[in-house]
Amino acid sequence: MLLLIDNYDSFSYNLCQLLGQFQPDIKVIRNDDLSVDEIYPYCP
Numbered sequence: 001m002l003l004l005i006d007n008y009d010s011f012s013y014n015l016c017q018l019l020g021q022f023q024p025d026i027k028v029i030r031n032d033d034l035s036v037d038e039i040y041p042y043c044p
Helices: 010-020 036-042
Strands: 002-006 026-030
Touching: 002 010, 010 026
Parallel strands: 002 026
Antiparallel strands: none
């Protein structure tokens, strides 16, 4: 899985669409939705 952090701009979703061609499992979160400690479970 790939975790993409959205900084409230449209580029994040353009990047998500591009990366989705190579990695279909992408989770997009807003930059203020999770703390650093909450991101650790997404690390391999």
